[in-house]
Amino acid sequence: MNIQAFFKLSYGLYVISARSGEKNYGCVVNTLQQVTAEPPMLSVAVNKNSVTAKAILDSGHFCGTVLTETADLNLIGTFGFKNSEAVDKFESFSTKEDENQIPYLTEHVAARYSCDVAGTLDLGTHILIIGKVTETEILSDEPVMTYDYYHRVIKGGTPPTAPSYKGNLKPKTEEKPEKTARWRCKICGYIYDGDPLPADYLCPICGQGADKFEKI
Ligand SMILES: Cc1cc2nc3c(=O)[nH]c(=O)nc-3n(C[C@H](O)[C@H](O)[C@H](O)COP(=O)(O)O)c2cc1C
Numbered sequence: 001m002n003i004q005a006f007f008k009l010s011y012g013l014y015v016i017s018a019r020s021g022e023k024n025y026g027c028v029v030n031t032l033q034q035v036t037a038e039p040p041m042l043s044v045a046v047n048k049n050s051v052t053a054k055a056i057l058d059s060g061h062f063c064g065t066v067l068t069e070t071a072d073l074n075l076i077g078t079f080g081f082k083n084s085e086a087v088d089k090f091e092s093f094s095t096k097e098d099e100n101q102i103p104y105l106t107e108h109v110a111a112r113y114s115c116d117v118a119g120t121l122d123l124g125t126h127i128l129i130i131g132k133v134t135e136t137e138i139l140s141d142e143p144v145m146t147y148d149y150y151h152r153v154i155k156g157g158t159p160p161t162a163p164s165y166k167g168n169l170k171p172k173t174e175e176k177p178e179k180t181a182r183w184r185c186k187i188c189g190y191i192y193d194g195d196p197l198p199a200d201y202l203c204p205i206c207g208q209g210a211d212k213f214e215k216i
Helices: 003-008 051-059 073-081 147-154
Strands: 014-020 023-029 033-036 041-047 061-067 095-097 103-105 109-122 126-138 182-185 191-193 213-215
Touching: 014 041, 014 051, 014 103, 023 041, 023 051, 023 073, 041 051, 041 061, 041 109, 051 061, 051 109, 051 126, 061 103, 061 126, 073 147, 103 109
Parallel strands: none
Antiparallel strands: 014 023, 014 061, 033 041, 041 126, 061 109, 095 103, 109 126, 182 191, 182 213
């Protein structure tokens, strides 16, 4: 099978969130999509290791938001590479709560969908969750973040937990060489300006060590 064929699929970028017990959960996904209009339903594929997935299944609710192009690597690094049990991902962002007391981002997002879990399908590594939309909100008219924009302009990476994981991105061949050497985190795409990269350096976005950086 030619896996390059999968790279032709296009996506957007989203944050899904949930609340279970007294705790807030959230993660970046590229797999949120509308599947029916009447009734309005969304689906999302979540990795079984994601604690947000567990919170969604435990609580029976989730909230999806559409990221805009203004979302930066700090936001995507927080929600896309960290664990909601280890850090409060929402604390440094402006948020509101939906009808199920689930927090959602109010900046760098274009729309919000609050959902009840209507069904699930076990896909091995991931669970496909179907959500019945109970409330929607338009939050901005900024252009929405596409997966292509995230990789090409923001130069972000994708962790193996994303169904669309393509391995580590290499710099594009048409990129001009930098005057000073720089280092790129192979996990999240964060760029360290300067050379050498300190041996004890930790990526400020995803927390990986210097061994996960490549010179560009
Ligand atoms: C660009 C991008 C796309 C992602 N897409 C998905 C996805 O569709 N499904 C998924 O389960 N995880 C996806 N992830 C990974 C999760 O966001 C990541 O594993 C997160 O740390 C999980 O957080 P949690 O354990 O707090 O739930 C994606 C991450 C990035 C950066």
